[in-house]
Structures are given as structure tokens and as C-alpha cells.
Amino acid sequence: MSLYRDTGVVLRVQKLGEADRIITLLTRRHGKVRAVAKGVRRTSSRFGARLEPFGHVDVQLYTGRTLDVITQVQTLDAFGVGLVGDYSRYTAGCAILETADRLTLEEAEPALRLYLLVVGALRALADGERDTSLVLDAFLLRAMAFAGYAPALTECARCSEPGPHRAFSVPAGGAVCPRCRPAGSAKPTVRTLELLDALLHGDWGAAEASEPGARREGSGLVAAHLQWHLERQLRSLPLVERRAPEPAVPEVILRRAAGLAPPAGSGPAGAPVSPGGMFR
Amino acid sequence: MYEGPVQDLIDELGRLPGIGPKSAQRIAFHLLAAEAADVTRLQEVLQRVKEGVRFCEVCGNVSAEERCRICQDARRDPTVVCVVEEPKDVLAVERTREFRGRYHVLGGALDPLSGVGPDQLRIRELLARIGAEDVKEVILATDPNTEGEATATYLARMLRDFPGLTVTRLASGLPMGGDLEFADELTLGRALSGRRSL
Ligand SMILES: [Zn+2]
Ligand SMILES: [Zn+2]
Numbered sequence: 422m423s424l425y426r427d428t429g430v431v432l433r434v435q436k437l438g439e440a441d442r443i444i445t446l447l448t449r450r451h452g453k454v455r456a457v458a459k460g461v462r463r464t465s466s467r468f469g470a471r472l473e474p475f476g477h478v479d480v481q482l483y484t485g486r487t488l489d490v491i492t493q494v495q496t497l498d499a500f501g502v503g504l505v506g507d508y509s510r511y512t513a514g515c516a517i518l519e520t521a522d523r524l525t526l527e528e529a530e531p532a533l534r535l536y537l538l539v540v541g542a543l544r545a546l547a548d549g550e551r552d553t554s555l556v557l558d559a560f561l562l563r564a565m566a567f568a569g570y571a572p573a574l575t576e577c578a579r580c581s582e583p584g585p586h587r588a589f590s591v592p593a594g595g596a597v598c599p600r601c602r603p604a605g606s607a608k609p610t611v612r613t614l615e616l617l618d619a620l621l622h623g624d625w626g627a628a629e630a631s632e633p634g635a636r637r638e639g640s641g642l643v644a645a646h647l648q649w650h651l652e653r654q655l656r657s658l659p660l661v662e663r664r665a666p667e668p669a670v671p672e673v674i675l676r677r678a679a680g681l682a683p684p685a686g687s688g689p690a691g692a693p694v695s696p697g698g699m700f701r
Numbered sequence: 702m703y704e705g706p707v708q709d710l711i712d713e714l715g716r717l718p719g720i721g722p723k724s725a726q727r728i729a730f731h732l733l734a735a736e737a738a739d740v741t742r743l744q745e746v747l748q749r750v751k752e753g754v755r756f757c758e759v760c761g762n763v764s765a766e767e768r769c770r771i772c773q774d775a776r777r778d779p780t781v782v783c784v785v786e787e788p789k790d791v792l793a794v795e796r797t798r799e800f801r802g803r804y805h806v807l808g809g810a811l812d813p814l815s816g817v818g819p820d821q822l823r824i825r826e827l828l829a830r831i832g833a834e835d836v837k838e839v840i841l842a843t844d845p846n847t848e849g850e851a852t853a854t855y856l857a858r859m860l861r862d863f864p865g866l867t868v869t870r871l872a873s874g875l876p877m878g879g880d881l882e883f884a885d886e887l888t889l890g891r892a893l894s895g896r897r898s899l
Contacts, residue, residue, distance in 0.1 A: 433814060436719075438719050439719060468885070470845075471886075473846055473847045474814070474847050496885065496887075499886060508811075508858065511811075511854070516813070519814055656814060656815065659818075660817075
């Protein structure tokens with residue numbers, strides 16, 4: 422049995438037996454690691470809530486026969502604390518964790534760049550200074566680039582003819598010129614492709630100046646491109662709340678309001694603050 | 702990997718709580734070697750539990766009738782509704798003997814990583830219930846973990862504009878009987894922000 426220490430992000434937790442959990446970590450030096458946290462579900466556990474999803478932790482493990490075993494944990498960043506207080510950011514964070522999990526196929530295969538990207542994206546989401554949806558799309562584009570299948574954006578995916586192009590084909594690999602364009606290609610606006618290029622290269626000034634229409638269209642292209650390259654569909658991506666819905670059901674509120682006096686001192690609940698921040 | 706039905710059985714058993722791949726394999730081969738009558742009996746018991754146990758049409762708790770015992774009990778305060786994830790959480794709160802209101806069982810927590818979104822839980826039923834009944838307080842008693850907290854956040858936002866409705870969250874803090882120095886920073890942080898005056 423050998424001991425080792427690393428830092429990592431908790432991607433996923435699964436119940437094991439009565440009180441244990443299998444924790445999937447994306448680590449700095451050992452890539453993806455699946456390890457057992459014994460007794461973690463007991464309220465008396467010394468691990469406490471440190472091994473919940475989104476936790477950025479410093480861990481000590483020993484190599485077991487099938488799974489490694491976590492012996493000590495210290496929190497570096499409790500990103501979950503900031504994320505669970507905002508449903509949009511929570512769902513976007515889940516999509517980041519699931520994508521990172523799915524893109525690291527082999528356990529223990531080094532994935533330093535992806536680890537740094539995940540930590541950066543979660544930090545940006547938890548800080549809440551940049552737009553949640555832009556942070557997620559920037560993460561997805563860069564994660565796909567690391568995996569070797571970033572969409573072509575500024576030149577034709579087939580013949581490399583410089584753009585800007587007006588068609589986008591997921592099967593072809595991104596933007597396509599008029600000559601290469603397959604039937605059924607999407608026709609995004611030039612601004613949408615410019616936004617995606619800005620997100621891929623971390624040009625936040627340009628990304629944040631974008632219009633809602635381009636953001637919506639861009640999110641759709643990114644999701645379609647990612648799903649095309651993954652064998653199974655991501656569970657969390659369709660559940661990401663891109664825009665907060667109107668609170669509650671209006672007619673239910675009205676019916677109730679008809680029979681009830683308005684509560685004392687109930688001012689308008691402040692609009693959700695949206696501007697957010699990531700990879701500076 | 703085994704062929705066809707044997708592997709299917711191992712996969713199904715492996716999905717049960719507390720059963721790992723090795724146990725699943727052991728149970729599968731035990732069943733394969735068992736008498737046909739024993740397997741039939743097990744099959745019948747499984748069928749009966751699925752058909753005989755219903756869910757309360759009001760609160761979603763397990764029930765023998767259309768409405769559960771608690772929803773039928775006129776002494777329980779209908780103006781306070783405690784929202785929990787699972788039927789077992791109803792039992793946990795009942796054991797405290799502190800709560801005299803009613804319940805709403807969501808059927809889980811919002812967990813996008815497992816494909817569970819708002820439409821998979823009994824959230825619409827909760828909103829309809831608050832609109833139709835004279836509910837004055839909703840207590841969010843989801844689990845104090847990542848998914849439970851996110852679920853409480855989501856519900857609090859959905860409920861915040863209901864006139865005359867108070868939404869509260871179970872206090873969370875330090876486990877009784879422990880030492881402060883061993884508390885993790887999440888738990889200690891929550892205990893600090895939820896402190897009360899004495
Ligand atoms: Zn071309
Ligand atoms: Zn009931």
C-alpha cells in the first residue's frame with residue numbers, strides 16, 4: 422500500500438454500501454481518480470461536507486486493490502457554497518463537472534489542463550461576476566479544444582477557406598464555406614460565430630458585448646457540437662437553466678391573492694443579479 | 702461480462718443500494734441455482750409490494766389509502782407544510798415529535814448529474830397545493846447536502862412571490878455531541894450564518 426497526495430475537484434459522488442461513498446476526483450497530477458471515502462455519510466464523519474460535488478480539495482490517498490482510499494481531506498475552495506445558492510449557476514456547474522468526467526476516459530491519465538480549466542470555470546461561476554451561460558459555453562469550447570475537437574469558427578472546417586462563413590455543420594466540424602456546405606447546415610449569424618471565437622480565446626470584452634440572440638444561438642451550437650462528439654448524451658446539459666424563469670405560476674398566485682391581504686412590508690423581490698466572471 | 706439474461710440480472714441487482722458488482726454476481730448465481738418455487742415466491746413478493754403500496758394523492762408519502770394517515774388527521778395543522786425529499790424523511794421528522802403540520806414529499810432532489818430536473822419531482826403539485834389550500838408557512842427540509850441545498854434554493858425562488866406565505870429552511874449546523882475543532886468549513890460556515898440569539 423502506498424500513500425500519495427494531490428489536489429483535485431470532486432466531480433461526482435456515488436453511494437457505496439451503508440455509509441461510504443465513491444468519490445470521483447479530477448486531480449492535478451494523477452488525472453481522474455475514483456476513490457472510496459469510508460464512513461463519509463455518517464454525521465460524525467471527519468470528512469464532513471468536504472467531499473461534496475464542486476469541492477476543490479487537498480487529499481491524501483492510499484492505493485487499494487480496486488479503488489484508492491481517501492485518508493485525509495482539506496478544503497482549498499468550497500465552490501459548492503456559492504453555487505447551491507443560485508439555481509442557474511448550480512446547473513451550469515453540474516454540466517461542467519459531467520463534461521469533465523466524460524472527457525477524461527482513462528483513469529490516472531494526466532489531465533492538467535482540464536483540471537486547471539475546471540477550477541477556473543468553477544471559480545468564475547462561484548464568484549458570480551460574469552454571465553453564467555457565457556462561462557459555461559467558454560468552458561465547453563475550451564474543453565472540446567483540449568479533447569481535439571473544437572469547432573472550426575473562423576475558417577471552413579473542410580477546406581480551411583478563411584471566413585467569416587454563414588453556415589455551420591456539426592457533422593462537418595463547424596463553420597463551412599458555401600462550396601463545402603452540406604445540406605441541413607445551420608445558418609448562424611456572423612455575430613454568433615464571432616462570440617464563440619471570443620469565448621474560445623478568452624476575449625471577455627467581446628463576449629460580454631454580445632447580444633442575447635447571439636448568446637442563445639451560440640449555446641445551441643456548442644451543445645450540439647459537444648453532444649455529437651460524446652457517445653452518450655450528457656444528462657445535465659439539457660437541465661441547465663440558461664435564464665431564470667418567471668417565479669411561480671401567475672394564476673395560482675392570483676387565486677391566492679384574491680383571498681388574502683398582501684403581507685406587510687413585502688417589497689418587490691430584487692431582480693436576480695446576473696453579470697458574472699471567469700478566466701480573467 | 703456474461704451473456705444475455707444472466708448479465709441483465711447482474712446489472713439490475715447491481716443497481717440496488719448497497720450492492721456492489723461482486724455481491725450482484727453472487728446473488729445472481731445464487732438465484733440461478735435456486736429452486737424454481739423459491740424464485741417464484743420472491744417474484745410474487747416484489748409484485749405485491751409494488752401493487753399494494755400507493756402514494757398519497759395530496760402529499761406523495763407512501764400510503765395504504767388514497768390519502769395518507771397524516772393528511773387525513775384533522776388535528777394536524779394544514780397551514781404549515783414541511784417539504785422533504787423522500788418518505789423516509791417524513792418518518793425522521795415524525796420521530797422528533799416536534800412537528801404538528803403536514804408534509805409534501807418531492808420524490809428526490811434536483812440532481813442534474815443524474816438527470817433529475819424540476820419536472821421529475823413533485824414541484825408542480827406543491828405549487829398547486831399552496832395555491833389551493835390555506836398554507837401560511839412552507840418549511841424546506843431537504844437534505845443538507847449539495848443537491849438538497851440547490852433544491853431548497855430553487856423552491857425558495859419559486860415560492861417567494863406567493864402573498865402571505867412564509868418560507869423557512871431547516872437550521873443546519875454542528876452535530877450534537879461533537880467537537881468544534883473537527884467541524885468542516887461548510888458546516889461551520891452554515892452554523893455561523895444561521896446562529897440565533899439566546
Ligand atoms: Zn470549404
Ligand atoms: Zn398525505
